[in-house]
Amino acid sequence: MDNPIDFLSTAETGDIILYVAIAISLLLFVVFPTLAFIYSMLFARFHQGRSQKKLLQRESLVMQQLGKDNLSTLSKPVDGREIVQTGLVMSNITVSPSWWQLFLGTIRSIFGGNIVSYDKILAYGRSEVMQRLREQAIGEGWDEVVNVRVETSMVMNKTKGGNQNKRGTLEFLAYGTGIR
Amino acid sequence: MMTSNTETIPGFTITSSLGIVTGSTVRAKHIGKDILAGLKNIVGGELKAYTELLMEARTEALGRMMLDASQRGANAVVNVRFATSSVAGGAAELFAYGTGVTVVEG
Numbered sequence: 001m002d003n004p005i006d007f008l009s010t011a012e013t014g015d016i017i018l019y020v021a022i023a024i025s026l027l028l029f030v031v032f033p034t035l036a037f038i039y040s041m042l043f044a045r046f047h048q049g050r051s052q053k054k055l056l057q058r059e060s061l062v063m064q065q066l067g068k069d070n071l072s073t074l075s076k077p078v079d080g081r082e083i084v085q086t087g088l089v090m091s092n093i094t095v096s097p098s099w100w101q102l103f104l105g106t107i108r109s110i111f112g113g114n115i116v117s118y119d120k121i122l123a124y125g126r127s128e129v130m131q132r133l134r135e136q137a138i139g140e141g142w143d144e145v146v147n148v149r150v151e152t153s154m155v156m157n158k159t160k161g162g163n164q165n166k167r168g169t170l171e172f173l174a175y176g177t178g179i180r
Numbered sequence: 181m182m183t184s185n186t187e188t189i190p191g192f193t194i195t196s197s198l199g200i201v202t203g204s205t206v207r208a209k210h211i212g213k214d215i216l217a218g219l220k221n222i223v224g225g226e227l228k229a230y231t232e233l234l235m236e237a238r239t240e241a242l243g244r245m246m247l248d249a250s251q252r253g254a255n256a257v258v259n260v261r262f263a264t265s266s267v268a269g270g271a272a273e274l275f276a277y278g279t280g281v282t283v284v285e286g
Contacts, residue, residue, distance in 0.1 A: 036222045047223040075186045083190040088183040088260055090238070094231045098224030121224060128226070147186045153264035155234065155272045169227065171234055173262060177184040 037099050044098035048124065055128055062134050070134055071176065075147045083179045089145055090175035091132035094155065095125035097168050105168075122170070126150060129172040142178030150174045181246050182256040183278070189256055192283040198252045201280040203244030207237040208271040234272065238262065241276040254280030 063069075072078070097105065101117035108115045129150065137145045151173045182189055209217075213229040220227050242260075249257050260278035267273050 040222045040224075044223040044225075048225050051225055076190065086182055086184045086186075086189050086191075088185060088242070090262075092231055092235050092238070094227045094234060096221050096224055096227055099222050101224055124225075147184075149185065151262060151264070153266075155230065155264065155266060169221075169230065171230070171264065173238075173264070175185060175260075175262060177186050179190065 037103075040099040044100055048098070048121070051128075052124055055124070055131055058135070059127075059131055062131070062138070065138075070137055070143070071130060071145050071148045073146075073148050077144055077146055077179060081143075085180050087140075087142070087178050088175060089133060089137050089140065089142060089178040090173065091129055091136050092171060092173045093125055093129045093132065094169060094171045095121055095128075096170065097121045102168055118168075125170060125172045126152075129174045133174040133176065137176075137178050140178060141180065143180045145176040145178050148174060148176035181250060181254075182283070183242075183246070183260055184256070184258050185260045185278075187259055189258060189283055192256070192285055194256075194258070194281045194283050196282050198249075198254045198280040198282065200277060201245050201249040201252065201254065201257060202275070202277045203241045203246070203248055204273060204275040205237050205241045205244065206267060206271055206273045207233060209233065234264075234274065237272070237274045238276070241274045245276045245278060249278075249280040252280050254282055256281050256283045 077083075097118060101121060104117045105115045108117075130148075133145060133148065153171050153173070155169055155171045182192075188194060209230070210233070213233070217227045217229045220229075241262075245257065245260070257278040258281055260276060263275040263277075265273050265275070
């Protein structure tokens with residue numbers, strides 16, 4: 001070895017890079033997910049509860065304004081009114097359960113039975129999408145929306161491997177024909 | 181162009197059916213938005229980035245369907261349906277279809 005000092009210094013730099021890499025990957029793959037999971041466990045209920053409360057307020061506001069629900073699944077309005085114009089109205093929402101809810105759901109699906117945590121998020125998504133359709137219809141000036149259909153689909157799947165829809169992202173679509 | 185997801189357009193009479201008209205678009209998620217959505221995923225609830233992306237894509241599919249209809253000489257599309265499917269690696273296909281018709285008032 002003709003230059004031992006030089007060799008030592010390069011070895012040290014290599015070591016430092018290794019330590020930094022280990023620290024970063026620990027932070028990314030261990031510390032962050034753990035913290036996120038704990039956060040999800042503690043605060044997801046608060047975040048979701050807030051949006052649910054807002055939804056209830058908006059629902060009662062529309063009910064006050066119109067006095068009745070302006071959505072209907074029938075293909076014609078019941079009161080037999082004269083229709084001058086029709087058009088398609090649609091609205092959507094993408095929801096996903098929190099990490100904690102996903103975890104609970106996974107545990108639940110071992111034993112089977114009603115998965116309460118998924119129930120909640122699905123019920124929220126569906127009522128939110130219908131509320132949006134109501135507001136959309138009011139905004140576009142339709143008196144009523146007939147023939148309303150609600151569709152559910154899984155989106156943004158990872159189709160590779162056994163990793164199918166790891167996040168459980170669901171899209172709700174509501175559409176109908178606005179009349180006036 | 182009038183669109184409806186009912187079989188007839190109230191107040192109008194269908195004079196001829198021009199067959200099925202379709203429009204579709206495939207969208208993949210944006211990586212930056214995907215990371216943000218991934219963070220939002222922790223607490224669950226709505227993922228706004230995806231909601232907007234899908235609505236934008238669906239509007240485009242609907243637009244293409246209407247274009248198809250007008251190229252066939254239709255002035256209305258009845259019985260419009262939507263279909264969503266997941267294709268390869270996080271992309272979604274949004275598909276709109278209906279029957280192109282010509283209508284006259286009365």
